[in-house]
Amino acid sequence: MPTTFITGANKSLGLETARRLVEAGHTVLVGARDPERGRAAAASVGARFVRIDVTDDASVDAAVADVAAHEGGIDILINNAGVLGRVGPVEEFTAADMREVLEVNVVGIVRVTHAFLPLLRTSPNPVIVNVSSGMGSFGLTQDPDRVESRYALPLYSASKAAVTMLTTQYAKELKDIRVNAADPGQTATDFTGGVGHSVAEGAESIVALATIGAAGPTGRFVDRSGELPW
Incomplete structure (x- = not known):
């Protein structure tokens, strides 16, 4: 069965994705910065914990070495770790605030x-x-009928627009790997203050892309209802 590594998987969407994929028969590796929380999260869904800080080269290299020693390889990488960053009056945003969000x-x-x-x-x-966001879509954030148009999150939105474009460009270059971006939608997490649909619903697009068959798409940006505008 497939082996899946998920960053930022000790809570919320990452943990729900881990739970769903374990249920689907995957060997799941829960990546997280905090060992105590990470181990507890992994144990709760029947996964294995691997410490990783996505902002630190040495930590990422150590995680790769850990997985190479235990599993030998992976089939699916889910880049889920993310931060909301500073919110509030745009006049107060600094270059350091932007750098912190982009770094993660x-x-x-x-x-x-x-x-x-x-x-x-x-992997064959x-x-x-x-994991991107509709908040990074020009189409959705400019559509008055969409919830994304009701919020202004300059730092987060800019970073997620970059994630989606990065995905399409990697898909062009990595022709042996299928690379896609998932939008969980407005999900009731600490990012949204508990507003939105359930974490289970939010994880659906991530799980769907993680379980695409060998003939599945690449370079796509989707939510649980289908393809989204850039």
């Missing part, structure tokens, strides 16, 4: 993907899922 949400994906590519390429059917 965008640079972290590049760092983790680069490090795990050799392990992904041991490698898949990468990047």
